[in-house]
Amino acid sequence: MTDEQVLAEFRAAGALLEGHFILSSGLRSPRYLQCARVLMDPARAERLARALAAKLPAEVRSAIDVVVSPAMGGVIIGHEMGRALGRPAMFVERPEGEFHLRRGFALERGARVLLVEDVVTTGLSSREAITAVEEAGGRVIAAAALVDRSGGTADLGVPFTPLIRIDVPTYAADDLPSDLAVIPAVKPGSRAA
Template sequence: MTQDEVLAEFREAGALLEGHFILSSGLRSPVFLQKMRVFQDPVRTARLCTALAAKITAQFGQVDLIVSPAMGGIIPGYETARAIGCDAVFVERVEGEFQLRRNFEIPAGARVVMVEDLVTTGLSSRECLAAIRHYPGILLGAACLIDRSNGTADIGVPLVALCTLDIPSYPADALPPELAGIPPVKPGSRGLAA
């Protein structure tokens, strides 16, 4: 699947939004990828994750387990694992730190890839990878549907992306005039009250 085909999937799902958005990192951006609009369509999601699975196995070979961060990584992690033919588990925040719960395990010797939905700064990826490193599996690397950082996010392991974009993001106190004139919205889920 080409980058243009990936973006077409997001556009057709109404998931490629333009405006002034507050990202989960706190940065501001004129573009927001509302991936849940993509994930509401099982056929579209399977198409994207099957393509991601092919890139993962081409890069890392055999994969025994996919680990994803909750919430946004659960669906692509599961669908990618289904395409690969392995199990999928997820980490979730406990007192602000990612941990495996629900009796999930990473067995010794298991070949593990972390799968995310999107990477912007790489913060949640690094946090998820830190949780994975507490277990005896073999961490091969990470993968995502879209790398918004254009390959600049350093997550500490090789990152495979189905699509790599150069979408600008800015600190709230350094907005370009065209963005500063638009009221910001926060469409993501991080930071919502429990």
């Protein structure tokens, strides 16, 4: 799937938004890709996951034991990646601020994990999820995401494969360009800043 085909999926779902957005990282942006909206169509979610799975290096695809994703944003794409790769899928969640496996999920010691996110901006959620996987006995061998918004700068500590890289400017709340500062900010993400 080409970058334009990926963006066409987001446009068709009404998931490529323009305005003033507060990202999970606390940074501000004039554009937002609402992955929950693009993934609400199961056929579209399956297409995107298959394209992302195909983009992973063959040695990673063959080595994965399990797919783990951070809740909330990564749950659907993580599940679809598990299906595309023929591997179990589970998620970590943070009911009290830190990610943990819950709901009876458990990793065998040394299980080789693919961490799957919807969007990576700074990589903070991914790194926190990787820590949770390691604390649960797994070993994250690679990470993948639908969208890399980091401009290629996110260091997850493991090989990282996004379906698409998008260079969208981000700003600190106290350093907004004048055209963005006049637009009311909205927070469409799932984590408090």
